[in-house]
Amino acid sequence: MGLRSPRADLVGLVLLAGLGGLFAIFFVLPFLGLGERAASDGRVWELATSEAVRRALTLSLWTSLLSTLLAVIFGTPVAYWLSRTRVRGRALLEAAVDLPIVLPPTVAGVALLTAFGARGLVGEPLAEMTGIRLTFTATAVVMAQLLVAAPFYVRAARSGFAAVDPQLERVAYTLGASRVETFLRITVPQARGALLAGIVLCWARALGELGATLIFAGSLEGRTRTMPLAIIDAFERTSLGLSGAVSMSLILLVVAFVVLVLFRLATPDAPDATAARATQADR
Amino acid sequence: MKRFRPLWLLVLAAFALFALVSCSGDEEPESSPTPTPTPTATTTATADATTAATTEATVTEEALSGTIVVSAASSLTDAFTEIAAAFQDANPDTQIDLNFGSSSELASQIVEGAPAEVFASANDAQMAVVVDAGLASDPQTFARNRIVVAAPADNDLVQAFEDLAEPGVRLVLAGEEVPVGDYARQAFANADAATPGFSEAVLANLVSEEANVRAVLTKVELGEADAGVVYGTDAAISGDAVRVVDIPEDLAPPASYPIAVVGDEPSDVAQAFVAFVLSEDGQAILASFGFSAP
């Protein structure tokens, strides 16, 4: 049977559809399970509105938003520089920035301890001189999230900036625009989609951060126990058990879903930009 | 897509094959040789006393075989690793898979249907969870452990149990529902009788609730915490890095460790393992890791 025969094509198509279907089922089932458990377990609603959950959610939201903001503030210049520099060893630098994406977050947690812990490189002199100890604080939570999540933003922003034609920037210079003005009025709007995607990825990663936080910031209700930590904690407790974990998972799921939908609504695919890209590709 | 590329098809086929294999694999439980009683064993077990001598002989001749999962509290990590090794030496055809975690975590795993043939808990409460779920019966206490305050060797902030209430001490405990965390909180509450407000003052110093006793110990060893409450057995293992501060025995009675076989049809291996833990050999190993006899 030749690979070009209509029959082979049909078989391939069916195979593809089958694989895709299985994959889809695999992705849907866990969430169905969660929903089913929540519906059948009477305690889920009561737990969802409990003080512990409220504190964990509050902590999770403000720390993840703060770490995302910090990632944007500190990561944007780095990303832009990486996208434009031709310095030797740039590939090495980019790999270094990407490293936390590849490593398990627990490694990030241990690394943070060795740097900012009570006996860490910076942590020890800091504690001796100022008495400030970072571990077990909300600051540590933000630091853990920043280390683990910021590379997602930097990576997205870097490729977003790299996709902006440097010619646009150069023309803006000749039109009298300063470097900063050009960056804000030309480069950033052009990279807008990538930057927003990076922000959402970074925020999602920060919201879900568990390993590094557990190691570096510990887990204490209201102080360092974010939603993922609270879910783990609930899962280990027999009094709350799976019910608690389910209710908090659902809350996190809803929050994440709402944010993603808002994000999609806020960034409709700009028809102008798409059209421009299409015509440019035409030439 | 006008052309089918052979390579692409190959990748697809490989993917499909992989999916098939992993699906069929899922149908059987992971520990494939489920230790079901052999026919011989069953007959000998139900045989009457007149053939006791034969029975005895058959049991020793008919060597134990199979794999079991033993879920044990993380404070038992080192002791049970050695006990399992000794048991396997004596019964070469058996395999003991050890699963350590906090007793509460293990208990909820077992209740949720995680595979385990034996459960060794660090307190009676978590054993009760499994027993109440009808998954185990007749737990037996096989060891006792006391709790102590562990402090970094190079940090003298906490010299005595009372120092835990001093402001500024960074105290790390295991979670409330982890036995060692529970014992610690009981000890603080007991101290309230002599020193009102002691418990509240100590808990104000709490900076983190860890998932298990080892995590508490690590935070102390690293010097992140000024003190943590752990089992004496754990403190003993970490050696020079940690300084032990005793908790008065009247405030913290030693913890008891119950063990039980899980499931309605306990396997021979599981029963033999429990028996081994309670035997002289097992007790000797436990003693060598700082546990006291029940």
Added chain:
Amino acid sequence: MSSLRYDARMRLGTFEYDAAFEADGEVVVLFGHSGAGKSLTLQAIAGLLTPAEGHIEIAGRTVFDRVSGIDVPPQQRNVGYVVQELALFPHMSVVENVAFGVPGSRVERHARARALLDRLGLAGYEDRAPGSLSGGQRQRVALARALARDVPLLLLDEPFSALDESLRRTLRAELLRLRAELGLTVVFVTHDLREAHLLADRLAVFDRGKILQFGRREEVFHRPASRRVAELTGVGNVMSGRVLRRLEGVLEVDVSGLVLRVEDPEWRPAVGEGVELALRAERVNLRRGAPEELGASNFVQADVMEEHAYGAGFTLRFAPLGPGPSLEVDLPSRPYEVLGLQERKRWTLELPAEDLHVMRPAPPEEGGGSGVSGDR
């Protein structure tokens, strides 16, 4: 006061660049193959590239001088620069694109932009996205944007290369009209010979980072400075010869056994010296009758060897019957038909003595070849 004085040298890898020219209220075309250094020149003028050495003046103001350390940033050079890709800002409307560089309030900026767009025939397109415009319209927007700031100098880098021929003609005419109206100085980069000829007041012929010749258009086209320039500007016939005799106002040159008279040479080489002769292909006359009947010299009998039709005319290659070089002749379609070239293939070619141009022979290492060292 010139609008532009330019003199710059630099080295980029193995590419050596050295160019100098000036422009004043006219169109200067930088002509040459891609990678010859034309675009580089525009970037250096705009301040996007810093030469290693040199001096650049725009409208009487020094914007770059190596010795005194002056290097005015591109933002303050006040030149209009249209790049080949146009680089319209895709996220801005047409009017926003044009208003981008204009100072003042939003209302003023937009008013200015609208006026310019109107002038360029783009009224009604103000709020469109650049991506929705046709190629010619986009071209006009880019031009309007570059002009929006009242610049004295406009730099255009192959602006019409992506457009079809009829549109290019319209836009060229528009550019010349605009240039005259605004009194602009334009530096125009192209590799298209016809475009260069059409637009240039003065022409700079670039080759491998150097300007081979800079001068008025007719001068460059008819009196190329070297064989290389003659080749680049499509002269058609470049012949090597040797001086036989020097007379009053006339040189006699031997080209492969054919004796050619050259009238009024700018350069008077010695007898026996090697020279190059250039003769534009459209300058060759076709005559009936034998050379002996027609005159003493500069006639040669030849047969058509090759013919290339290119719409408006023909390029013919002739092989001489006797001694002499093969010759290229450009002929418009009408004379081709009137003369009956379809049938008759043997002609006497006249190489007019006043159109023959004497050049110094190229030094041995230069000659021939269009060595292009990468796109720049």
